[in-house]
Amino acid sequence: MSELMAKTSVPCPNCRQPILIDLTRLFDLNSNPEAKETLLSGSANTFQCPSCRYQGVYPTPIVYHDPDKELLLTYFPPELQTPITEQERTIGPLIKKIMDDLPPEKRKAYLFKPQTMLTRQRLLETILEADGITPEMMKAQQEKLLLLQQLVNISPESLPEQIAQYDEKIDEELFVLLSRLAQASAAAGDQQSVHALSNLQQALLQHSTIGKAAALEASETRAAMAELQELSKVGITRENLLDLLVKNTDSEIRLTTIASMARGGLDYTFFQTLTDKIDQSNGEEKNVLLALRDKLLTIVEAVDKAMKAQVEESQKLLQELLAADDIAAATEEALPRINQAFTDVLNAEVTKAQQTDDTGKLTKLVAIVGVLRAASTSGAVLQVIEQMLELESPEERQQVLEAAGEAINDDFSQTLSGLISQVESQGDQPELLEKLKEINREVLRFTMRRNLNNGSK
Numbered sequence: 001m002s003e004l005m006a007k008t009s010v011p012c013p014n015c016r017q018p019i020l021i022d023l024t025r026l027f028d029l030n031s032n033p034e035a036k037e038t039l040l041s042g043s044a045n046t047f048q049c050p051s052c053r054y055q056g057v058y059p060t061p062i063v064y065h066d067p068d069k070e071l072l073l074t075y076f077p078p079e080l081q082t083p084i085t086e087q088e089r090t091i092g093p094l095i096k097k098i099m100d101d102l103p104p105e106k107r108k109a110y111l112f113k114p115q116t117m118l119t120r121q122r123l124l125e126t127i128l129e130a131d132g133i134t135p136e137m138m139k140a141q142q143e144k145l146l147l148l149q150q151l152v153n154i155s156p157e158s159l160p161e162q163i164a165q166y167d168e169k170i171d172e173e174l175f176v177l178l179s180r181l182a183q184a185s186a187a188a189g190d191q192q193s194v195h196a197l198s199n200l201q202q203a204l205l206q207h208s209t210i211g212k213a214a215a216l217e218a219s220e221t222r223a224a225m226a227e228l229q230e231l232s233k234v235g236i237t238r239e240n241l242l243d244l245l246v247k248n249t250d251s252e253i254r255l256t257t258i259a260s261m262a263r264g265g266l267d268y269t270f271f272q273t274l275t276d277k278i279d280q281s282n283g284e285e286k287n288v289l290l291a292l293r294d295k296l297l298t299i300v301e302a303v304d305k306a307m308k309a310q311v312e313e314s315q316k317l318l319q320e321l322l323a324a325d326d327i328a329a330a331t332e333e334a335l336p337r338i339n340q341a342f343t344d345v346l347n348a349e350v351t352k353a354q355q356t357d358d359t360g361k362l363t364k365l366v367a368i369v370g371v372l373r374a375a376s377t378s379g380a381v382l383q384v385i386e387q388m389l390e391l392e393s394p395e396e397r398q399q400v401l402e403a404a405g406e407a408i409n410d411d412f413s414q415t416l417s418g419l420i421s422q423v424e425s426q427g428d429q430p431e432l433l434e435k436l437k438e439i440n441r442e443v444l445r446f447t448m449r450r451n452l453n454n455g456s457k
Helices: 035-041 084-101 120-130 135-152 159-165 172-187 191-207 209-234 238-247 252-261 268-279 283-323 327-337 340-355 359-389 394-407 410-426 430-455
Strands: 008-011 018-021 024-028 046-048 055-057 062-066 071-075 115-117
Touching (some): 024 035, 035 062, 035 120, 035 172, 062 120, 115 120, 135 159, 172 191, 172 209, 209 252, 238 252, 359 410, 359 430
16 A cells, blocks of 8 residues: 655755655555555645645655556655665665565566666656556646646636636546546545635536536436436336437437436337337428437447447456455455446356356355445445435434434444544544534434334334
8 A cells, every 4th residue: 555654844845944744655556556546646745835835746755566567666856865775775665565465476576676767757657658658648648737737726716717718628538637636635635625626627517618518418318317217107118218209309418318228118119119100100200200210229229239348348357356366355446347237247147156056156256246235335324424414404314314224233333433533533624523423423312212112112
């Protein structure tokens, strides 16, 4: 994992006044897969001097390790003027920690020949090159990063005008980079940066061309989902599904959303019904229905192709997990890649293993299922907590607890306590801390009352 030194008093590079800063020296992907993102985002070892307000990345030695790509990189900032002997004394313990955290079979020759990076820029370029990112791609991302840094420091009043000025440079990649910066800042506990980046994201969504398009797509998608949910209350048939699609034929977003969600209903019989309707119509209505059929056939083909690719990818991922030495750890690491397609493939394999009485494979599959269930439970707990945080009155929060029912258990209480400890240790969100403590008291009262009621039955 990233080795975080205790708060250290160091001189400000600008005014030389002492400042307190957390310095991260070791970025080991073996124990912390997010370490690379933290380093590349530029959020590691950032500081702001309280005296002169100077801010930046504090110069400190760095050791970077990626076992999958067999990369072991070291970097000493030239301005530190560290003698070679002192560099070795600094690096030695960090490399030893890397070795100790690896199983014996993964301790390979590259660990004994770390590559020295002469500049921080070269360090970052070497990491990115190992991921297949070219210098041209790096330059483009650097330009986006500089644009974000420029925009985030502009006053809210001037931001719309500046966004309009740089509108052509604001694309999906910039939004992805902005999201990664926000995630890295959140992971580092830098709430000030998280707030600033969140405000910038909202402004970009409101005032940039691509932001407005994304907002429109989100709005149209929600509207389509609402219409389909409303239809499901009376029961979806091929006939009323066709009527809904005809109603939304002018909106590509709504049409695609409805067709994708109701793919199971767009079968041979549905298209036969549509063809019959076309044969019975004429004029403009017929042209509209013909165009609708062509659009739906294209959407169905794309959906089926995507679903097939997801299934193939899920099958490949499942085989990787089954072959892993530590299945539980491999599954936890793969959680971001797991979707509904993977769950369907997993369930099918469990059924097959049960039918063929393949005990060995079933044991491995059950281990994967266990990790997924635990992750699902944890996510549900956080969702309930987030929902309660948004409510003002104890009565409303009580209703949430009642609805959650048996989900309010020891695991829920432990997660809530851990969240309170985390916010308390950060010390920069007193209002959130107080509300979490109030929720914790309400949860305790709720569980005590429920236990008393159960005991009296």
